[in-house]
Each structure stands twice: as structure tokens, then as C-alpha cells.
Amino acid sequence: xxxxxxxxxxxxxxxxxxxxxxxxxxxxxxxxxxxxxxxxxxxxxxxxxxxxxxxxxxxxxxxxxxxxxxxxxxxxxxxxxxxxxxxxxxxxxxxxxxxxxxxxxxxxxxxxxxxxxxxxxxxxxxxxxxxxxxxxxxxxxxxxxxxxxxxxxxxxxxxxxxxxxxxxxxxxxxxxxxxxxxxxxxxxxxxxxxxxxxxxxxxxxxxxxxxxxxxxxxxxxxxxxxxxxxxxxxxxxxxxxxxxxxxxxxxxxxxxxxxxxxxxxxxxxxxxxxxxxxxxxxxxxxxxxxxxxxxxxxxxxxxxxxxxxxxxxxxxxxxxxxxxxxxxxxxxxxxxxxxxxxxxxxxxxxxxxxxxxxxxxxxxxxxxxxxxxxxxxxxxxxxxxxxxxxxx
Amino acid sequence: xxxxxxxxxxxxxxxxxxxxxxxxxxxxxxxxxxxxxxxxxxxxxxxxxxxxxxxxxxxxxxxxxxxxxxxxxxxxxxxxxxxxxxxxxxxxxxxxxxxxxxxxxxxxxxxxxxxxxxxxxxxxxxxxxxxxxxxxxxxxxxxxxxxxxxxxxxxxxxxxxxxxxxxxxxxxxxxxxxxxxxxxxxxxxxxxxxxxxxxxxxxxxxxxxxxxxxxxxxxxxxxxxxxxxxxxxxxxxxxxxxxxxxxxxxxxxxxxxxxxxxxxxxxxxxxxxxxxxxxxxxxxxxxxxxxxxxxxxxxxxxxxxxxxxxxxxxxxxxxxxxxxxxxxxxxxxxxxxxxxxxxxxxxxxxxxxxxx
Numbered sequence: 198x199x200x201x202x203x204x205x206x207x208x209x210x211x212x213x214x215x216x217x218x219x220x221x222x223x224x225x226x227x228x229x230x231x232x233x234x235x236x237x238x239x240x241x242x243x244x245x246x247x248x249x250x251x252x253x254x255x256x257x258x259x260x261x262x263x264x265x266x267x268x269x270x271x272x273x274x275x276x277x278x279x280x281x282x283x284x285x286x287x288x289x290x291x292x293x294x295x296x297x298x299x300x301x302x303x304x305x306x307x308x309x310x311x312x313x314x315x316x317x318x319x320x321x322x323x324x325x326x327x328x329x330x331x332x333x334x335x336x337x338x339x340x341x342x343x344x345x346x347x348x349x350x351x352x353x354x355x356x357x358x359x360x361x362x363x364x365x366x367x368x369x370x371x372x373x374x375x376x377x378x379x380x381x382x383x384x385x386x387x388x389x390x391x392x393x394x395x396x397x398x399x400x401x402x403x404x405x406x407x408x409x410x411x412x413x414x415x416x417x418x419x420x421x422x423x424x425x426x427x428x429x430x431x432x433x434x435x436x437x438x439x440x441x442x443x444x445x446x447x448x449x450x451x452x453x454x455x456x457x458x459x460x461x462x463x464x465x466x467x468x469x470x471x472x473x474x475x476x477x478x479x480x481x482x483x484x485x486x487x488x489x490x491x492x493x494x495x496x497x498x499x500x501x502x503x504x505x506x507x508x509x510x511x512x513x514x515x516x517x518x519x520x521x522x523x524x525x526x527x528x529x530x531x532x533x534x535x536x537x538x539x540x541x542x543x544x545x546x547x548x549x550x551x552x553x554x555x556x557x558x559x560x561x562x563x564x565x566x567x568x569x570x571x572x573x574x575x576x577x578x579x580x581x582x583x584x585x586x587x588x589x
Numbered sequence: 590x591x592x593x594x595x596x597x598x599x600x601x602x603x604x605x606x607x608x609x610x611x612x613x614x615x616x617x618x619x620x621x622x623x624x625x626x627x628x629x630x631x632x633x634x635x636x637x638x639x640x641x642x643x644x645x646x647x648x649x650x651x652x653x654x655x656x657x658x659x660x661x662x663x664x665x666x667x668x669x670x671x672x673x674x675x676x677x678x679x680x681x682x683x684x685x686x687x688x689x690x691x692x693x694x695x696x697x698x699x700x701x702x703x704x705x706x707x708x709x710x711x712x713x714x715x716x717x718x719x720x721x722x723x724x725x726x727x728x729x730x731x732x733x734x735x736x737x738x739x740x741x742x743x744x745x746x747x748x749x750x751x752x753x754x755x756x757x758x759x760x761x762x763x764x765x766x767x768x769x770x771x772x773x774x775x776x777x778x779x780x781x782x783x784x785x786x787x788x789x790x791x792x793x794x795x796x797x798x799x800x801x802x803x804x805x806x807x808x809x810x811x812x813x814x815x816x817x818x819x820x821x822x823x824x825x826x827x828x829x830x831x832x833x834x835x836x837x838x839x840x841x842x843x844x845x846x847x848x849x850x851x852x853x854x855x856x857x858x859x860x861x862x863x864x865x866x867x868x869x870x871x872x873x874x875x876x877x878x879x880x881x882x883x884x885x886x887x888x889x890x891x892x893x894x895x896x897x898x899x900x901x902x903x904x905x906x907x908x909x910x911x912x913x914x915x916x917x918x919x920x921x922x923x924x925x926x927x928x929x930x931x932x933x934x935x936x937x938x939x940x941x942x943x944x945x
Binding site: 465468469475480481483484485487488491492493494495496499513516519520570572573574576577578580581582583584585586587 | 823830831838844846847851852859865866880884936937940945
């Protein structure tokens with residue numbers, strides 16, 4: 198997919214391309230295309246790549262200059278992300294801080310919090326992990342039980358979080374906790390910023406089905422953080438959390454699309470070289486998979502068009518997520534099918550190839566960021582206006 | 590470059606077409622016309638041409654049209670699909686007018702297109718069946734064509750026929766053709782069998798690519814029509830799910846029903862993307878038109894059928910009756926699926942284009 202974003206950003210695009218040509222070399226070039234959402238592959242190299250990007254001034258392009266950003270627009274973010282994927286640069290390691298926490302802080306954080314926390318993110322000095330889900334609060338996030346109470350000028354936190362991506366490398370966690378013990382559901386929650394390196398915080402890594410250490414459980418046992426490290430108002434944590442989830446990550450749409458297109462091209466190549474061993478019905482399924490990638494491309498371009506013209510795609514994004522996640526899984530299955538018995542063999546220490554990683558890791562895509570079931574409910578209620586299910 | 594967000598002008602056009610169809614293509618109109626042999630209202634057809642200029646929307650001004658592009662035409666087809674319009678619009682505009690435009694025969698275009706654009710002429714394209722063209726003092730056609738859309742209503746038939754050297758596209762005035770209406774499952778789109786017995790014809794083109802291009806264009810426009818039908822079938826189902834009460838609550842509040850409807854919306858929105866891509870390729874006359882057209886056609890055909898079937902299911906027993914309109918969409922969906930090549934055929938074609 199070759200895109201031209203217009204004359205306004207052509208100079209910027211050329212600047213990005215030149216820089217990538219000069220810096221995507223050596224170890225970085227050896228790790229082309231490595232990593233992805235929920236994929237912890239080659240994390241150290243990717244972190245090093247983030248530092249390279251930081252030194253080049255490429256992180257936080259749309260963040261204010263006073264925090265180390267470049268004060269550019271969303272379009273530049275989109276162009277940059279697109280060019281990086283086009284050049285098959287390693288997938289950034291610090292996506293949580295850059296794509297989720299940072300934008301949330303920019304949207305609802307205090308000036309002081311922004312001054313304190315944003316610059317180290319752009320210098321790749323501090324990593325962030327998200328503490329939302331709990332053993333008893335997955336899709337039903339409002340049933341959060343992890344709690345915090347004020348003790349003098351500090352919050353004292355107790356409880357457990359789970360599925361926290363890269364918690365074991367995080368320096369800080371942004372955690373949704375119940376600060377009003379008498380409250381229920383969406384009320385009485387607060388978003389606290391908690392340093393991980395302290396005796397009251399214990400992280401236990403969970404291996405995912407691909408054998409990787411990507412997410413973790415986090416236990417808080419009288420963990421402490423300063424009283425003023427609440428994002429938004431105390432008691433308004435639900436609104437803050439929704440602000441994070443609602444941030445339309447326009448810049449991630451094209452990289453995701455490009456990686457789908459690479460995968461489908463690889464699948465077509467595999468079918469060509471497999472020749473007659475591929476049954477006609479499988480061939481037909483491969484064409485369907487190709488069509489789904491094609492349809493997603495237009496959907497993504499439509500969504501980007503909406504975002505760039507200042508409209509909020511909102512629940513519309515749920516449609517794209519629901520479709521893309523399912524289509525990606527089908528692609529993974531097909532790739533495994535076309536590979537045949539050879540696709541079953543791994544490297545040493547369960548080292549998986551790209552096709553095997555797609556097959557396994559795409560299983561997370563219909564679960565994280567709102568499961569397909571939750572997406573369907575949201576689509577039904579917000580876009581089709583269907584009545585909510587009565588609460589028992 | 591971004592699939593452009595619906596422009597104001599196009600939305601204005603959509604509003605005009607929709608309000609016309611709200612008045613003149615009600616369910617009652619559809620049921621009345623589908624029961625007739627020719628399946629359309631001649632007075633209405635002329636008003637469509639004269640007052641709204643719909644037949645000539647994308648016909649260049651020098652041939653009496655309005656000179657708009659495929660983007661606008663796509664909007665009209667989508668709205669026609671929504672309203673299940675009973676009229677020879679697809680045959681006349683997507684097939685016949687398109688073939689005349691692609692053929693590049695200036696005289697034929699000047700002779701026929703103004704009549705089409707003004708709403709005087711109903712035209713169609715006949716492709717299926719064996720027909721031979723004989724050249725003597727002029728051309729003469731013999732043989733048979735079947736599954737000719739709106740073949741009985743047409744004043745002008747463009748016929749694909751074999752010549753001694755290959756294939757030709759011929760224009761035939763209808764009085765000399767023996768025509769038989771074919772009863773169809775989907776009564777909203779009429780078909781006919783045409784017999785030619787040494788009928789004088791006019792050669793319009795001998796270039797095979799004219800037909801290929803015409804069919805690619807028609808595939809995208811049919812996909813737009815299917816998108817419109819699917820979105821209307823979904824609206825019917827969603828509206829019903831809000832008011833039909835069982836177990837003391839609207840059925841749309843049950844996840845089983847809600848999630849089915851959500852999946853139907855995913856189908857509709859993905860179909861919208863496929864149509865968007867097809868219309869873009871048409872408007873730009875892009876090199877990827879063949880793949881974009883095949884994708885739009887294969888995707889939207891199946892999506893419409895799935896959504897229309899889902900609409901019957903959500904309606905339950907009432908959706909299975911003749912009285913309820915759900916079956917009209919279901920039948921149109923299936924009949925459109927088999928027009929101009931099935932989805933499986935288009936995927937087969939795509940496989941070739943993709944080199945697998």
C-alpha cells in the first residue's frame with residue numbers, strides 16, 4: 198500500500214524517510230518487522246530503537262514542545278507511524294506510555310503532572326503500565342475492588358490487578374482504584390499514579406500462550422503514592438479511564454493495516470510456492486482473506502478521513518475492531534493450513550516464526566481492548582439504538 | 590486520498606433521491622409494479638428523467654446528461670436499492686448507457702444517449718445465450734438471448750453477438766425482436782428471453798474490452814445497490830427489535846438478538862467500504878479497477894444475502910409471510926447475487942488476478 202498524504206506533509210515525509218534510511222541499520226535492521234501489540238518479541242532491541250527515535254526527536258510529535266514534543270499535528274503522527282511500518286522498523290516498545298498514558302495525561306492531567314511525567318516518557322527514561330483489569334473486573338471493569346485510602350499526604354493501596362502489559366519493566370503504573378469504600382460500580386473510583394519500585398508492589402509475570410512474558414499480575418500490599426498523584430478528580434476515575442479508552446489512536450490504524458497487508462502478501466506467496474498441494478477450497482478462503490484485508494484498508498482510510506476532518510468516529514471504531522480481529526485470526530489459521538506440517542516446527546526454546554506468532558497472538562485481539570462480545574453490545578446499543586439489557 | 594467523507598453535495602443528492610422515492614417507491618408501489626409484466630411505471634420513469642435527471646446523471650453533457658461522476662451515481666444506486674425501486678434503472682443506466690459510453694462510437698452515443706438521459710428510452714444489455722451476427726448489406730442478428738434484464742420493457746437492446754472475426758456489440762430496436770417475459774423469484778427485477786430472426790442491427794463496437802469494462806462498472810454499481818438494500822433490511826430488523834416484546838422486554842435487549850444485529854451492521858459497513866473502494870477506482874479509472882470491482886461485487890452480494898436472511902430471522906414468523914416486506918429484500922438479495930457472475934465466480938477471477 199503506497200499512500201501519499203498530500204503536498205503539505207511531503208517535506209516531512211521525506212525527512213522521516215531519510216532519517217529511517219540512515220538509522221534503521223545494524224541491529225535494528227536485523228530486527229525488521231519485529232514485535233506488535235501483545236507481542237513481547239525482542240523487547241530489549243525495540244527499547245533501544247525507541248531511544249534511537251527519541252534521540253532523533255521522533256517521539257511525541259504532536260505533544261507540546263515544552264514537554265519535549267514537537268507540537269505538530271495528528272497528520273504528522275500518522276505519516277510517521279506509516280513510514281516506520283513501511284520501512285518495517287521494529288515495533289515500538291513503549292506504546293503504553295506513548296499511545297495511552299501520555300494522551301490521557303495530556304487530556305485530563307494537571308499542568309504539574311504533565312511537567313513531571315511527560316518529558317521522561319519522550320526520553321524513554323520511564324516506562325508505564327496500565328492497571329485496569331482485575332481478576333473480578335474484566336469486561337465488567339466497573340466492578341473494580343482494588344482500593345486506596347488517604348493516610349496523611351499519601352494514598353495507601355491494597356488489592357490486585359491483572360493482564361498489565363509489561364508491568365515487570367514499568368517504572369510507574371496508572372491504576373484505577375476504589376477510593377470511596379461505600380461506593381459502587383462507576384462511582385467512587387480514582388486514577389492513581391503509583392511508583393512500581395517499592396516494597397508494597399509485587400509483579401508476577403504471566404506467560405502467554407505463545408510462551409512470552411508480555412503481561413503480568415500486580416499485587417498491592419500497603420503500596421504508597423503521593424496524595425496529589427490523582428489524574429482528574431478523586432472519585433472521577435471512571436471518567437478518566439474512559440478518556441483513555443476513548444482516545445482514538447488514529448496513528449495506529451495504518452501500521453496495523455500495513456502489517457495485515459504484509460501477512461496476506463506472505464500468504465499469497467506461500468500459496469504460489471505450494472502449488473497444487475493447496476486445495477481449491479483453501480485457495481478460495483485465501484481470496485476471502487485477501488478481500489477482507491482490502492475491505493479493512495478502505496475502512497481504515499474512511500476512519501482516518503473522519504478523524505482528520507475533526508469528527509469523532511466513536512463506536513464506529515468498534516466495527517472496525519470487531520471485523521479486523523476476526524479476519525486476522527482467520528488469516529492466521531489459513532497461514533497455518535497452507536504451511537502444512539512444516540508450519541508445526543518451532544525453533545529452539547519455543548522460538549516461533551512470524552506466521553506462528555500471528556496464528557497464536559491474534560487470539561488476543563478478540564479479547565483485549567473490549568472483547569468481541571462487548572463490542573457487539575456497544576455496536577447494538579450505541580449505533581443501532583437497541584435497548585440495554587435490564588440489570589438483574 | 591482518504592476515502593473522502595461524504596461531501597455535502599452528495600448528501601444533498603441523496604436527500605433529493607430519497608424524498609422522491611419515499612413518495613413514489615413505497616412498499617405499495619413496489620408490490621403493485623412487481624405484479625405487472627414490465628415491472629415499472631412509465632410515467633414515473635419519464636419524471637425520473639425529466640425532473641430529476643437520474644438516468645442521465647453520469648452521462649456527459651454533450652449527450653444530454655448532467656455530467657456527474659460515478660460517486661454521485663453510486664449514491665443513486667444505493668438509494669434505489671434501499672427503496673427496492675421497480676424500474677429498469679440498472680439495465681438502462683449501469684448496463685446499456687455504460688456500454689454506449691465505453692464503446693466510443695460517437696454517432697451511436699449521440700443517437701441513443703440523449704433519449705436515455707431524458708427518460709424517453711428504456712435500454713438494456715443482452716449477453717447470455719447464442720446469437721450470431723451476419724454481415725450482408727448491413728448487420729443481421731439471429732439466435733437467442735436469455736436472462737435479459739427488463740428485456741420486455743426495453744426500447745433499445747444492446748446485444749453481444751458472435752461475428753466471423755470475434756465478438757461485436759450491436760444496437761437493436763425492439764419491434765423486430767420476439768420477446769417473452771420470464772417469471773422470476775424476485776419479482777422486483779424483470780427478465781426476458783429474446784429471439785432474433787435475421788433482425789437488422791447496428792454495430793456499435795467490436796472491442797471485447799468494452800464489455801469487460803462495462804461489466805466491471807456495473808459490478809460496482811450493483812454492489813452499491815446491494816449496500817442500500819442491506820442497510821434498509823437492517824433498519825427494518827433493528828426497528829422491529831426495539832418494539833417487539835417477549836418475556837416482558839424488547840427482543841433487541843437480548844444479547845442473542847443484539848449481537849446478530851451488530852454483526853449485520855458490520856456486514857453493512859464493510860460493504861460500504863467495498864463500494865467506496867469500487868467507486869474510487871471507477872472515478873479515477875484506476876488500474877486496480879478489476880480487483881476493486883470483483884471485491885465489491887463478491888463482498889456485497891454475500892453481505893446483502895446474509896443481512897436480508899438475518900432480517901427475516903429477527904422478525905420471526907411475521908418475516909416469513911408474503912405480507913411483510915422482509916422477503917422482498919431477501920429475494921432481491923439472492924437474485925442480485927447471481928447477476929453478472931456469482932460471488933464464487935468473482936473470487937475465482939480474483940484468484941487469477943492475484944496470481945494464485
